[in-house]
Amino acid sequence: xxxxxxxxxxxxxxxxxxxxxxxxxxxxxxxxxxxxxxxxxxxxxxxxxxxxxxxxxxxxxxxxxxxxxxxxxxxxxxxxxxxxxxxxxxxxxxxxxxxxxxxxxxxxxxxxxxxxxxxxxxxxxxxxxxxxxxxxxxxxxxxxxxxxxx
Numbered sequence: 844x845x846x847x848x849x850x851x852x853x854x855x856x857x858x859x860x861x862x863x864x865x866x867x868x869x870x871x872x873x874x875x876x877x878x879x880x881x882x883x884x885x886x887x888x889x890x891x892x893x894x895x896x897x898x899x900x901x902x903x904x905x906x907x908x909x910x911x912x913x914x915x916x917x918x919x920x921x922x923x924x925x926x927x928x929x930x931x932x933x934x935x936x937x938x939x940x941x942x943x944x945x946x947x948x949x950x951x952x953x954x955x956x957x958x959x960x961x962x963x964x965x966x967x968x969x970x971x972x973x974x975x976x977x978x979x980x981x982x983x984x985x986x987x988x989x990x991x992x993x
Contacts (some may be wrong), residue, residue, distance in 0.1 A: 844992060845879040847925040848954065849935050853884030853914035854895040856931040856965050856977055860954060862902055862909045864985045871993060882912075883921065885938035889914040901974040917942050922950065929954045929984070932964035954984035957991065 846864060850857035861882035868878050884890070893899070894909045902909055921928065922943040928951045930936040939951050955963040958980075965984065966976040 844877065844927070845925040846881070846988070847917075847921055847928045848880075848882040848931075849885060849917055849928060849939055850882075850931040850965075850967075851884060851886050851935065852889035852892075852969070853882055853916075854889045854892055855898045855968055855974075856981065857882035857884070858894045858909055858912050858914075859898050859902060859977060860929070860931070860965075860981045860985055861912070862907050863981050864988065866905075866907045867985055867989045871989060873993070879925075881925075883915050883917040885917055885935055885942065887916055890916060895969075897968065897972070897974050898977075901978050905978075919943055922946075922948075926950065927952065927988075929957075929988070932967065954988070955980060957985075957987035958983035959987065 848857040848860035861880055864880050868875060892914045894912050899909055919942060928939055930939055930953055940946050954965055965980040968974045968977045
């Protein structure tokens with residue numbers, strides 16, 4: 844399964860989801876080679892930047908590392924390269940569809956759709972500073988997503 848998590852800058856929510864999902868796959872003892880898990884941005888604002896320090900700290904609180912991750916932008920060819928593209932909020936979804944030229948295969952979804960919270964958005968800590976709320980949303984979405992595979 845090839846999963847791409849997407850947010851605005853690829854320094855907070857989407858890398859948190861990328862590394863939480865990788866950790867959940869590891870904990871579930873699923874073959875990591877059966878998964879390709881990455882994250883990207885819809886904007887160019889943070890390209891090349893590492894994970895935002897408070898997001899990195901929140902992951903570290905749970906024993907999850909994200910060393911080496913650098914923000915990258917979603918490209919049109921990512922649509923063919925991934926099975927699911929998971930946006931953190933509605934603005935991400937709109938931009939993902941624009942970048943990818945639509946969603947003819949219905950691959951683009953909100954992450955929280957998989958947490959039984961259709962239409963809801965992952966809390967954006969960039970504006971609130973509440974990385975715990977983001978952690979809870981990301982964990983719920985990723986766990987719900989994993990439950991689809993086990």
